[in-house]
Amino acid sequence: MSQKYYLLRNREIPNIDQMAVYQSHGGYEALKKALNEYKPEELVDLVKKSGLRGRGGAGFPTGMKWGFLPNDGRKRYLVVNSDEAEPGTYKDREIIEQNPHQLIEGIIISSYATKAREAYIYCRGEFLFGAEQLQRAVAEAYAAGYLGENILGSGFSVDLKVYRGAGAYICGEESALLESLEGRRGNPRLKPPFPAVAGLYGGPTVVNNVETITNVPAIVTYGADWYTSMGTAKSPGLKIFSVSGRVVRPDNYEIPLATPLRTLIDDYAGGVLPGRRIKAVIPGGSSVPLLLPDKLDTPLDYESVLQAGSMLGSGGCIVLDDSVCIVGATARLVKFYREESCGKCTPCREGTYWMTDVLERIEHGLGTEEDLDTLMDIADNIGGKCFCPLGDASLGVLVSAMKFFRDEFEAHVREHACPMGAKLYDTVNH
Amino acid sequence: MIRLTIDGQEVTVPEGTMIVDAAARLGIDVPVYCYHQALGPLGACRMCLVQVEKMPKLVTGCTTAVTEGMVVHTQGEAVEKGRKGVLEFLLINHPLDCPVCDKGGECYLQDYTFEYGPGRGRFQEPKIQKVKNGPINDLVLIDQERCVLCQRCVRFMGEYVGEPHLLLEGRGVETVVTTVEHQPATSQFTGNVIDLCPVGALLSAPYYHKGRPWNIERHSTICPHCPVGCSSLATTRESHIIRMEGRPVPDRDWGWLCDRGRFGYDFGYHPERITDSWVQQKTTSAAQATRDVAEWMQRTLTQYGSGSIGFVLGGHFTAEEAHLLRRFAHDVAHTDHIAMVRDVKGYLPLSLNGTFEDVAQADAVIFVGVDPYEAVPVVHLKLRDRLHHFPQLQVMGVGPRRLTRETMPGQDYLIDAEDEAIFFAKALASRLPNDSRVQALIASIQDYSLPVSDADLEVFGQKLLDAQHLTLLWDGENSDMATVLSVLADVRENPTAVLPTFGPVNWRGYEQAGIDPQYAAVEDLLTKVRNGDIHMLVLWGADLLREFPDRKLAQQALEKADYVVSAQVVPPLDMPYIDALLPVATWGEVEGTYVNMEGRLSIGAAGVQPPGQARPTRSYVVNWARLFRQEWQDDAWDVFDNAEGDVLIRADAAVASEITLTRPATKPADGVWTVIQGAWVVENGLPSEILEPRETEFVGRISPDDAARLQIGAEGGYVQAQTSEGSVLIAVRPDPAIMEHTLWIPRGSRHDWAQHLEGVLTLMRPEEVPSV
Amino acid sequence: MKPEWKEWAREFKEQYPGANSALMPLLHRIQAHEGWLSDETIHDVATLFDLPESYVESVASFYSLFYRHKVGKNVVHVCVGLSCALAGSDHLMEKLEHHLGIKEGQTTADGEYTLLEAECLAACNAAPVAQVNLRYFERVDLERPEETLLGTSSEKEVTP
Numbered sequence A: 001m002s003q004k005y006y007l008l009r010n011r012e013i014p015n016i017d018q019m020a021v022y023q024s025h026g027g028y029e030a031l032k033k034a035l036n037e038y039k040p041e042e043l044v045d046l047v048k049k050s051g052l053r054g055r056g057g058a059g060f061p062t063g064m065k066w067g068f069l070p071n072d073g074r075k076r077y078l079v080v081n082s083d084e085a086e087p088g089t090y091k092d093r094e095i096i097e098q099n100p101h102q103l104i105e106g107i108i109i110s111s112y113a114t115k116a117r118e119a120y121i122y123c124r125g126e127f128l129f130g131a132e133q134l135q136r137a138v139a140e141a142y143a144a145g146y147l148g149e150n151i152l153g154s155g156f157s158v159d160l161k162v163y164r165g166a167g168a169y170i171c172g173e174e175s176a177l178l179e180s181l182e183g184r185r186g187n188p189r190l191k192p193p194f195p196a197v198a199g200l201y202g203g204p205t206v207v208n209n210v211e212t213i214t215n216v217p218a219i220v221t222y223g224a225d226w227y228t229s230m231g232t233a234k235s236p237g238l239k240i241f242s243v244s245g246r247v248v249r250p251d252n253y254e255i256p257l258a259t260p261l262r263t264l265i266d267d268y269a270g271g272v273l274p275g276r277r278i279k280a281v282i283p284g285g286s287s288v289p290l291l292l293p294d295k296l297d298t299p300l301d302y303e304s305v306l307q308a309g310s311m312l313g314s315g316g317c318i319v320l321d322d323s324v325c326i327v328g329a330t331a332r333l334v335k336f337y338r339e340e341s342c343g344k345c346t347p348c349r350e351g352t353y354w355m356t357d358v359l360e361r362i363e364h365g366l367g368t369e370e371d372l373d374t375l376m377d378i379a380d381n382i383g384g385k386c387f388c389p390l391g392d393a394s395l396g397v398l399v400s401a402m403k404f405f406r407d408e409f410e411a412h413v414r415e416h417a418c419p420m421g422a423k424l425y426d427t428v429n430h
Numbered sequence B: 001m002i003r004l005t006i007d008g009q010e011v012t013v014p015e016g017t018m019i020v021d022a023a024a025r026l027g028i029d030v031p032v033y034c035y036h037q038a039l040g041p042l043g044a045c046r047m048c049l050v051q052v053e054k055m056p057k058l059v060t061g062c063t064t065a066v067t068e069g070m071v072v073h074t075q076g077e078a079v080e081k082g083r084k085g086v087l088e089f090l091l092i093n094h095p096l097d098c099p100v101c102d103k104g105g106e107c108y109l110q111d112y113t114f115e116y117g118p119g120r121g122r123f124q125e126p127k128i129q130k131v132k133n134g135p136i137n138d139l140v141l142i143d144q145e146r147c148v149l150c151q152r153c154v155r156f157m158g159e160y161v162g163e164p165h166l167l168l169e170g171r172g173v174e175t176v177v178t179t180v181e182h183q184p185a186t187s188q189f190t191g192n193v194i195d196l197c198p199v200g201a202l203l204s205a206p207y208y209h210k211g212r213p214w215n216i217e218r219h220s221t222i223c224p225h226c227p228v229g230c231s232s233l234a235t236t237r238e239s240h241i242i243r244m245e246g247r248p249v250p251d252r253d254w255g256w257l258c259d260r261g262r263f264g265y266d267f268g269y270h271p272e273r274i275t276d277s278w279v280q281q282k283t284t285s286a287a288q289a290t291r292d293v294a295e296w297m298q299r300t301l302t303q304y305g306s307g308s309i310g311f312v313l314g315g316h317f318t319a320e321e322a323h324l325l326r327r328f329a330h331d332v333a334h335t336d337h338i339a340m341v342r343d344v345k346g347y348l349p350l351s352l353n354g355t356f357e358d359v360a361q362a363d364a365v366i367f368v369g370v371d372p373y374e375a376v377p378v379v380h381l382k383l384r385d386r387l388h389h390f391p392q393l394q395v396m397g398v399g400p401r402r403l404t405r406e407t408m409p410g411q412d413y414l415i416d417a418e419d420e421a422i423f424f425a426k427a428l429a430s431r432l433p434n435d436s437r438v439q440a441l442i443a444s445i446q447d448y449s450l451p452v453s454d455a456d457l458e459v460f461g462q463k464l465l466d467a468q469h470l471t472l473l474w475d476g477e478n479s480d481m482a483t484v485l486s487v488l489a490d491v492r493e494n495p496t497a498v499l500p501t502f503g504p505v506n507w508r509g510y511e512q513a514g515i516d517p518q519y520a521a522v523e524d525l526l527t528k529v530r531n532g533d534i535h536m537l538v539l540w541g542a543d544l545l546r547e548f549p550d551r552k553l554a555q556q557a558l559e560k561a562d563y564v565v566s567a568q569v570v571p572p573l574d575m576p577y578i579d580a581l582l583p584v585a586t587w588g589e590v591e592g593t594y595v596n597m598e599g600r601l602s603i604g605a606a607g608v609q610p611p612g613q614a615r616p617t618r619s620y621v622v623n624w625a626r627l628f629r630q631e632w633q634d635d636a637w638d639v640f641d642n643a644e645g646d647v648l649i650r651a652d653a654a655v656a657s658e659i660t661l662t663r664p665a666t667k668p669a670d671g672v673w674t675v676i677q678g679a680w681v682v683e684n685g686l687p688s689e690i691l692e693p694r695e696t697e698f699v700g701r702i703s704p705d706d707a708a709r710l711q712i713g714a715e716g717g718y719v720q721a722q723t724s725e726g727s728v729l730i731a732v733r734p735d736p737a738i739m740e741h742t743l744w745i746p747r748g749s750r751h752d753w754a755q756h757l758e759g760v761l762t763l764m765r766p767e768e769v770p771s772v
Numbered sequence C: 001m002k003p004e005w006k007e008w009a010r011e012f013k014e015q016y017p018g019a020n021s022a023l024m025p026l027l028h029r030i031q032a033h034e035g036w037l038s039d040e041t042i043h044d045v046a047t048l049f050d051l052p053e054s055y056v057e058s059v060a061s062f063y064s065l066f067y068r069h070k071v072g073k074n075v076v077h078v079c080v081g082l083s084c085a086l087a088g089s090d091h092l093m094e095k096l097e098h099h100l101g102i103k104e105g106q107t108t109a110d111g112e113y114t115l116l117e118a119e120c121l122a123a124c125n126a127a128p129v130a131q132v133n134l135r136y137f138e139r140v141d142l143e144r145p146e147e148t149l150l151g152t153s154s155e156k157e158v159t160p
């Protein structure tokens, strides 16, 4: 399928991670345009008009978020969230490793728009190569005069630093990220105040996802109308979907929002392996409820996916086929939250611990009928009662799996064993 | 003010109040673990879930501030289910060993589980294993398995005290509370975490397995160790005090204690406790000693007439006991020679005496000669509390050493103790040169120069005048300060309050009982003994050689008196001069009133029997009266008559009629060490076996530079002091608060060498001392 | 304390305007050189930044990539996220355990390798995935994982 790329331009242009290559393909022209032709407020309006929504998971309108910054003369910060650790999501990593200059260009434009004097990229600790790429690209941008004092003679100045996390999924949550960036344990902060009012070092702060910001140069170049010409009125534009699991071509796909899920899986990702059927799809990263095959025609936009009973989230799409034990898959995902719970609040810390144990027991044939009810009750006791959204995130797959595949859970209990051999991967079968 | 409705009841509270606190005003108890009003909201435990109308989910009452018209439900199905769920979560990794847990019966987890908890356990998986009964230090134990990770202890030590000796280690369900590098926590406030811990994770080591809720009693009392007199609870079992806990007083006191107060309750049954009477070096029964002493008194009276017996009070007696003694002295022993032992010369008129509310309101505080952290530790916490709410708080120290510290930062004015009053006077004069009161103040010291620049004086003077609410803590060392303070209060337009940090702890109570608190009174009395005008000396709790600064006078008086009678708890330094030593009941054994440094009246409870033959002051007095063939009649004296509520009524401040300052004698020549003294509650004379592991022998302190020169490490070492009177081996350690060529020693120390160390010429390493 | 740590601490402190932002970068760099963060290191770092030791320890112990126990020269992270699990990461882990003669979480006696689980490494398209000293190894051969992962000594972690 031939396609034009706006975000993953590295797929068309080799070595676009190099400044010279990026520039020779129109790189940093959007920045010049922004600085020459727009006042900061006009850029905020442009982004508002484009309808761009945050790609970090929550889908909050970006222009509106920028508009929340209080106008009180305090120093402002832009923080880019590159802590990508949501199972099934790997789009930001491709951008920072392969197309870092577009992100940086987006950061400079966004800083100009939000009048931020300092910007940070908080890069997941495991992304060592990504951080190196960013560092190098940032240095190139400084050398080219795109960062630092009086950028391109515009009078606008911004500094950008790359900050490495050190292994903690919770630091993707924006307030935990800020804590970490300030050199503390990554425990989420009490809100209010929200980062817009009191964020990094107490200053007004915008936190945006890597993909969100990478959209900005394209919007400046091609205009808001171009952006809204894709997707739906409420979910316009482009989105990268990371497809993984039981498909022929697991990969990142940059497609317009509202593309049907079936198109993504079958046409782009090549469908499931021969002889297999889709059993369920996690459409938006590990925190969202499962969709069953009957929802494959759902357009991938925020509203439609919500309507279908799940969430678009980060766009990490994990496909489970009929060879996958749903109990095992659920256990695996819940265990992730147990490992990554920061431990601050009781329901998340203890609840994910408990659920993981129960699920693993069921998976290995040691569960009881009662365990199933207990599981649902634990989920109910976590739901809506945690300090931050991580606790709730641990429930998306579990609760939907119990709803759609209760018989499979019961079979585990009845047969005192996993009907599929308690293995998520079968070497013989493959 | 915000109006809202909670469970159908309306309440009006200040803006910023959290739902749980608003509910508390209505007497509605919302269960909490992590929340503590002193520490502020955290929102970690999720126990305090409540329902707020128009909000989609339950909210935590500890992190949600009230809003106008809010409607809150602290009950109902959703709330109860939420609480039950949280409790169940807390219990899954909790060992459920309540039957062997010291907090059993005093535990929020147990209480809430009983009240709201799940009926039976559904959790069948193995619990996470962590450290059980590990040490926080010698006094506090931690059972990490029982911990619910509410973070109260960590936040208290780190944010509140500012001594972050506890930390959260690890992440998620593996998180534990532990100490730095797993080494003992050394803060003097560690015991508070026992009270703060809502479960049985932090335990008192000395109380470990000593009591169960059904075999103990808890008595409301006060702590007798320093002039703060912290409100506390004494736990008794079988006539032993086996624990002290803080006792919060709503709207006034969080109930913190320092470790000295919390763990030093065992002086009453210390091995050295006097339980028999000694008459002329021989043990005898208390009854016989009482008769002997009565006979001596009669003999003295017969021989020398009225006024021939002198009484000096000290120790930890109640105001009522002081009153009894004074009446006895007057009515039966026919003497008005009664005074209290004083270790400093200053006296503060009640009219200037502030309360802790003046700390809570202060925008500027000045430590005159005293580091509250050492002398009145819990005041340090009250100051920290103020600093939290009012970070602009100006803190200043005036004295011969640094008095501010890392946890109470501020500016130090290094001024010799004898110059403190002059420093204040000159500072005032620099800003108010034309004020007649100030002019009078400096009249005699105009040309006396201080080692501070005029600019510094002016800045300090301006601060004295600018402060909106000025609160001073005063050690009483420089007696002229009283005059300065009264002028200061008079010239300032805004409130000025002074908190005296000197002892004896109940001196205000003794004063109320009619005993002259002035240094001159006791000095005069002892002079009369020395001069042979008083022939018998009754020391009620006073230990002259330890406590009275004029050692020579004390010694001469002790030598001269025909009879010296001493009622004590532990052997006094005066022992060699004593004719009769009487075992007397003390704090914890007698009920009565104590008046603290605020002038606040509190009742000390009687929870235990005095040991052996120790008996209350009252028994002695009543018996003697009977032996004098006088019927003892109680009178109607009541110290509360002088109080409004529980605080002594202040008369209007009147500026002292005589406003002059004494000119200090010329300074000793260079090369002589300056010896300074200060109150250090850890070393205030009352022995404690429990606290022994935390005590240091190296109670003297010198500057780090001097220590380096003497090759003394951080923990301390011995040096030989050459004094004008000879050579003494002393134990010192470095302290950055002490200036060079200065030796600091605690007042009233238990270490004999530390008494009256005067005229120190040199300090040397012991091996360098030339053999004599 | 290595003499250069002081220099690094100063460098990082100058880079960040506030709070203790310099802490994590310094821990990263020291660990890149020392392999792990010992109690002494924590102590030294606290001294360098004039921070309470408890603070530094509490922060360091929160993050799984800060090693508070001695690790091998090569740290092998096997991704156990769902997508990798669907591509056989459990099998991969077993093979490595068997080959190295250690269990997950352990270090070989010769101090060469430490074997650890990693949560989703954001490379699900290339499952199963592993990292050696944070360098990615994609589509690891399940039959002979040791050949790619353990064969050649991998590039050392350097802190950007």
Ligand SMILES: Cc1cc2nc3c(=O)[nH]c(=O)nc-3n(C[C@H](O)[C@H](O)[C@H](O)COP(=O)(O)O)c2cc1C
Pocket (backbone or CB within 6 Å): A053, A054, A055, A056, A057, A058, A059, A060, A062, A081, A082, A083, A084, A085, A086, A169, A170, A171, A172, A173, A174, A175, A207, A208, A209, A210, A212, A213, A388, A389, A390, A393
């Ligand atoms: C537990 C948790 C993990 C998160 N992880 C990420 C992440 O890795 N990357 C990200 O961009 N946003 C993540 N988010 C969302 C952020 O909190 C925040 O909403 C986002 O960075 C805002 O950027 P956006 O508006 O551009 O989406 C996470 C949120 C939660 C609750």
Ligand code: SF4
Pocket (backbone or CB within 6 Å): A170, A188, A340, A341, A342, A343, A344, A345, A346, A348, A349, A386, A387, A388, A389, A390, A391, A392
């Ligand atoms: S829900 Fe609670 S424990 Fe979980 S990550 Fe958020 S704050 Fe931490």
Ligand code: FES
Pocket (backbone or CB within 6 Å): B031, B032, B033, B034, B035, B042, B043, B044, B045, B046, B047, B048, B049, B060, B061, B062, B063
């Ligand atoms: S008391 Fe409210 S969350 Fe702990």
